[in-house]
Amino acid sequence: MPGFSTLLTPDEARERFRRAYTPRPRGTERVGLAEAFGRVLARDVVAPEDLPEFDRSTVDGYAVRAAETSGASGEHPSTLTIVGEVEMGAPAPRPIGPGETLRIPTGGMLPPGADAVVMLEDVEAGNGPSVVVRRPVRPGDNVIRRAEDVSRGEVALRQGVRLRPQDVGLLAAIGAVEVEVFLRPRVAVLATGDEIVAPDRRPAAGQVRDVNTVALSALVQQEGGIPQPYGIVEDEYGALLRTLADARRACDLVLVSGGSSVGEKDAVARAIADLGRPGVIVHGIRIKPGKPTILAVVDGTPVIGLPGHPVSGMVIFDAFVRDVLRGLAGRAPARPLGRTVRARMARRVPSAGVREDHIRVFLEERDGAPWAIPVLGKSGIITTMTRADGVVIVPLGQDHVAEGAEVDVRLFEAS
Amino acid sequence: MPGFSTLLTPDEARERFRRAYTPRPRGTERVGLAEAFGRVLARDVVAPEDLPEFDRSTVDGYAVRAAETSGASGEHPSTLTIVGEVEMGAPAPRPIGPGETLRIPTGGMLPPGADAVVMLEDVEAGNGPSVVVRRPVRPGDNVIRRAEDVSRGEVALRQGVRLRPQDVGLLAAIGAVEVEVFLRPRVAVLATGDEIVAPDRRPAAGQVRDVNTVALSALVQQEGGIPQPYGIVEDEYGALLRTLADARRACDLVLVSGGSSVGEKDAVARAIADLGRPGVIVHGIRIKPGKPTILAVVDGTPVIGLPGHPVSGMVIFDAFVRDVLRGLAGRAPARPLGRTVRARMARRVPSAGVREDHIRVFLEERDGAPWAIPVLGKSGIITTMTRADGVVIVPLGQDHVAEGAEVDVRLFEAS
Secondary structure, rough: OOOOOOOOOOOHHHHHHHHHHHOOOOOOOEHHHHOOOOEEEEEOEEOOEEEOOOEOOOOOOEOOOOHHHHOOOOOOOOEEEEEEEOOOOOOOOOOOOOOOEEEOOOOOOOOHHHOEEEEEEEEEEOOEEEEEEOOOOOOOOOOOOOOOOEOOOOOEEEOOOOOOHHHHHHHHHHOOEEEEOHHHHHHHHHHOOOOEEEEEEEEEEEOEEEOHHHHHHHHHHOOOEEEEEEEEEEHHHHHHHHHHHHHHHHHHEEEEOOOOOOOOOHHHHHHHHHHOOEEEEEEEEOOOOOOOOEEEEOOOOOEEEOOOOOHHHHHHHHHHHHHHHHHOOOOOOOOOOOEEEEEEEEEOEEEEOOOEEEEEEEEEOOEEEEEEEEOOOOOOHHHHHHHHHOOEEEEOOEEEEOOEEEEEEOOOOOO | OOOOOOEEOOOHHHHHHHHHOOOOOEEEEEEEEHHHHOOOOOOOOEEEOOOOOOOOOOOEEEEEEEHHHHOOOOOOOOOEEEEOOOOOOOOOOOOOOOEEEEOOOOOOOOOOOOOOOEEEHEEEEEEOHHHHEEEOOOOOEEEEOOOEEEEEOOOEOOOOOEHHHHHHHHHHHHOEEEEEEEEEOOOEEEEEOOOOOOOOOOOOOOOOOOOOHHHHHHHHHOOOOOOEOOOOOOOOOHHHHHHHHHHHHHHHHEEEEEEOOOOOOOOOHHHHHHHEEEEEEEOEEEEEOOOOOOEEEEEEEEEEEOOHHHHHHHHHHHHHHHHHHHHHHHHOOOOOOOEEEEEEEOHHHHHHOOOEEEEEEEEEEEEOEEEEEEOOOOOOOOOOHHHHEEEEEEEOOOOOOOOOOEEEEEOOOOO
């Protein structure tokens, strides 16, 4: 195809770019627990002590030696003498000996000598200070043993984890009230194009508003980066070169949308090429939408040229930018299953064949099974994205998806 | 069961609570585009104008009357006279007449008279200022028509949408640079329990650190709420009543963890009951983990008592708190398909039978299909959550899940 001398497949493009560039976080910082949610661990977190540090009851009941309840049943109950009570948050007041029990609350510390807890529901009051056990327990029943959750010296959470609610919970549990996390990547977001005006302006004939700055900035935030909007840059070589050079010095990743199509003045491609070494690695990819994509590296900083059409820009973000950003954030590689729903395609969809086709779909439940309904429309139609729940990727060389075919829907992140 | 006089099923509990209380946002505010990502629209957004406002080319090529290319092929090409060029961001310089064409860039405005665009790849240079079309186009080919994305007066985005990147992109496209969104719900997070110490303290014998404040606060953030941590409250009626009353006045939802088990002093249940009308609606649910849950309403504010075990607290958040929070945030009801992966259970798992069982699993791909591996462990074991990708809900009355059985895995949010 004219202008795109080497139109690579998506895998070839990724591989060529990977050989030229490996994303790495630019540093770390220490944050407190309250700020840790959503951040990425820069080192393994090792438990400094056992969790829990003592055998704990998981129910309200009576601490026992399990062996002494082994024959207990409705007809042959075991009777144990109550010799005291465990208080919450306090050491057990005394050990238990043969035939003895201590009342214990949920979360209470098991007394020495006990190896299980009989639930309140499975006992009856006996004569005097005693209790009748109607159901046997085995050693460990209704007990969390010392270190059963995490052992001292064990890795509780691994480097590269983006901390979820349960992960910050675990940090709290082991007293890791400050953790080392990777710095959030700074991502420059530039829009170019002579037809583009800021969203607060009324477009004149032939003009449209800038969609990419706000959409790409939100995608960057979603991945834990800090968007740095550079606004709309004139589609002129000198202006572009200056702004790109500023952005590259200030940020860890530069995203520039628009102006990368061969038919345009191609100022973006030339400016990126002249920015520094090694420069443009990939220009043009067999993907739909998003063919005129540029992947470049300039003095160690990735510079990615995305198509001006907003939908293409978002597809390319997903297909190429997201992994770079994950790497810059220090995250472990994405697991394939996290965001994918298996569904059936609701109707036949023709596909590009010579290009990997990213088809927007929404999901609908029919008879309890998920179906993918294609949201058809050109890549300039933004509502094909706003009406969709995710994307079905049709591989190169396949010219359609049959009605009823099983497909994997890659879901958009929630928000 | 002793103490839990009415142990409701999860559906009964939800229904009873729904009759007593309907969550509603407490108000709205106006935010700019840059702050709109992740917020919830308080009204439908109506497009004030067509998007786009003119017919646009989606490719680099030549604007034509499609009819004049209808017979074009390699053997019978159509020749058109180039009468000018459309500039990006400018009105088309002139209409085209019979036999005429204008060069047009991707995104350029179609001239009057043209109804399609021939791609650059499908033409050859002719003699003089002319072009030879080798492939016919139909009306509308390679064109986005005026209003094809959104028509003036059409609802572009609906009230209740939590804005995703593509949604803020659409707002930018139609010039909605300020939008009315619901106020974020303020959520009080209290922890009680005589055994609980702050995460920065070294627990003494019988004590454990507070996990719930940080984990529940992160869950609240994830759902778009503002957590207001009230710290650890002494498990004593007077102190609890005062703090709960303060929290209820200041917040839209009160979450109090711990102290709701019958075997404990039950100060939480009593304090909630004495806080105001109508008080406790549900106490005790057939769910595992999480049985000793309290759902209450006090003078129009929901007050939810969660079990002290962190895993139980997170399960109850998911099963009961999340929907309340979505309602307070003004979001439309969750769609069932969004966060669910169909998988096969990797091994037989016994289930509670008399209680709805929430089994933590992680996902693994085997021969291209997703399998759910159960993460077994008691609900006091926090690492059952940190090692998991989501939860399989086993309904009441089912006492196991067979090896290889198809299950729906409800994924945890990313972070």
